[in-house]
Amino acid sequence: MPMRIEPQLPKKDVEGAKREVYHQIGGILDENRIDTRYPEDQVYPRLKKSLMLVNEIIDANKENVTLSKREQEVLERRISECKKEHNLTSDAYDLLKFIYEKRHEHPSILGRKIISRILWLYDLEIR
Numbered sequence: 001m002p003m004r005i006e007p008q009l010p011k012k013d014v015e016g017a018k019r020e021v022y023h024q025i026g027g028i029l030d031e032n033r034i035d036t037r038y039p040e041d042q043v044y045p046r047l048k049k050s051l052m053l054v055n056e057i058i059d060a061n062k063e064n065v066t067l068s069k070r071e072q073e074v075l076e077r078r079i080s081e082c083k084k085e086h087n088l089t090s091d092a093y094d095l096l097k098f099i100y101e102k103r104h105e106h107p108s109i110l111g112r113k114i115i116s117r118i119l120w121l122y123d124l125e126i127r
Helices: 014-031 040-060 069-083 085-101 107-121
Strands: none
Touching: 014 040, 014 107, 040 069, 040 085, 069 085, 085 107
């Protein structure tokens, strides 16, 4: 009986997809000018708007940044939680505090730390 070999499907490039999401988040933060030179009360609404857009980006890419159905279900739950007004407000305040604690760092380093912190909220750290 001849053996049938199925063609191998290419592995998902999860890390590449996460890096793309990373760059998209950076673009959103840049568009909405998350800048510590502004007073906190001006940064907060921009940050909250950015987090809403980030949630949409991660939602649109959830199949690409996960390796299994289980991971995808967990991420979908987190995306759903991040859509709730209370959680969005809480995340924005936590991130605002984080930004102002690190405000003396070079802007490029601070930007990377902000993006990493956002991805950490979704458990999407880039290795």
